[in-house]
Amino acid sequence: MTPTPKKRVTIKSIAEEMGISFSTVSKALNGDPLVNKETVKRVLQKAEELNYSPNLLARGLRSKGTKTIGIILNDLENQAHTNIVRRISIDLAKHDYTTLLCDSQFDLSMERKNIKTVLSRMPDSIMISPVSSRSDNLSLLSHMWDRTIVLDYISNSIDTNYVNVNHARSGYLSAAALLSRGHLHNLVLAGPVDFPASTSYIQGIKQAYNEYGLPFQEEMIVHGVPSIEEGYKSILEKYAAQQTDQSFTGVIAFCDTLAFGVYKAAAKLNLRIPEDISVIGYDDNPLSSFSSPPLTSVHFPRERVAAHCSDILIEKLVHQEDRLRFYSLEPHLMERGSVQQPNDAPFQPFARSRQSPINSTKLPRKP
Numbered sequence: 001m002t003p004t005p006k007k008r009v010t011i012k013s014i015a016e017e018m019g020i021s022f023s024t025v026s027k028a029l030n031g032d033p034l035v036n037k038e039t040v041k042r043v044l045q046k047a048e049e050l051n052y053s054p055n056l057l058a059r060g061l062r063s064k065g066t067k068t069i070g071i072i073l074n075d076l077e078n079q080a081h082t083n084i085v086r087r088i089s090i091d092l093a094k095h096d097y098t099t100l101l102c103d104s105q106f107d108l109s110m111e112r113k114n115i116k117t118v119l120s121r122m123p124d125s126i127m128i129s130p131v132s133s134r135s136d137n138l139s140l141l142s143h144m145w146d147r148t149i150v151l152d153y154i155s156n157s158i159d160t161n162y163v164n165v166n167h168a169r170s171g172y173l174s175a176a177a178l179l180s181r182g183h184l185h186n187l188v189l190a191g192p193v194d195f196p197a198s199t200s201y202i203q204g205i206k207q208a209y210n211e212y213g214l215p216f217q218e219e220m221i222v223h224g225v226p227s228i229e230e231g232y233k234s235i236l237e238k239y240a241a242q243q244t245d246q247s248f249t250g251v252i253a254f255c256d257t258l259a260f261g262v263y264k265a266a267a268k269l270n271l272r273i274p275e276d277i278s279v280i281g282y283d284d285n286p287l288s289s290f291s292s293p294p295l296t297s298v299h300f301p302r303e304r305v306a307a308h309c310s311d312i313l314i315e316k317l318v319h320q321e322d323r324l325r326f327y328s329l330e331p332h333l334m335e336r337g338s339v340q341q342p343n344d345a346p347f348q349p350f351a352r353s354r355q356s357p358i359n360s361t362k363l364p365r366k367p
Helices: 011-018 022-029 037-049 056-063 079-093 108-120 137-147 167-179 196-211 228-240 256-268 286-290 302-317
Strands: 068-073 098-103 125-128 148-151 161-165 186-190 221-223 250-253 278-283 296-299 326-329 332-334
Touching: 011 022, 011 037, 022 037, 068 079, 068 108, 079 098, 079 302, 098 108, 108 125, 108 137, 125 137, 125 302, 137 148, 137 302, 148 302, 161 302, 167 186, 167 196, 167 250, 167 278, 167 296, 167 332, 186 196, 186 228, 186 256, 228 256, 250 256, 256 278, 256 286, 302 326
Parallel strands: 068 098, 068 125, 125 148, 148 161, 161 326, 186 221, 186 250, 250 278, 278 296
Antiparallel strands: 296 332
């Protein structure tokens, strides 16, 4: 026998149960100071007794606010993203906001569905890391640019709030760390082709090669969705097809997760890190210092990203600030034990062909 579904508890049903007006119950639940304190206490007790939960969407239609923040990212398995979401959720919960979290999985159609789903919940603000810079998905948010935060991508045609990490700088630091030790041929494990952060990362790598006077081989880039298995598969495939013009002694990985896949493949191929192959990652996953050997990585300033996002949201939603904000953050290299000079390299470290400051990577500026 199918059980009869329970009827939703509403303000009207609480009012009927208590024998008082709908208006009084509504005001008591919303903390109206004009309602008698004893009445407020009795209404709250009855609401708890009946397991009442407010209809936030209906409340949002009336008050023009749902106390909801939509967060649309890619690769939620990445520890850096997990930390960012956690910090924002904790910070905004203090102001009674909840977060609606979506993973676009580097897929444009999934991203579009996520945006539409989040918008249907009438969020007070949205934070998004776009899948591609060549998509019109972001245009769906044009009515709320003032309450949107864009990560990993800067557009001079969109006036909104930006929190950006200099991914080009990260790529530059990674490549320079290997080139300066004599690794002239390196495999690059990048993110999806159009993912803005990965595109910037590769630009930084190419800049380092240019400054060291070396040609960069496009065929040494492997694009894919970041994962341990992707890193593992890429190394096995490259070694299986390795020719003299595609040999490599170093691996530059777009994230530490891909680098962990390199470790797994190296173990299968009986390669020693860093004696046979040097590896460098990006994001500085907390587990990186516990790998064997500890993984050299470029630190992604996740705590500062999260803090800036929280600040923007609180200023916008709580303090009703109008101005747009733009933050640019710099990564830095964390040297550990996974990079050393290759066995066949000359003793002296390889020098750059022209002297330029190591932080010369240019970051696009908002007007």
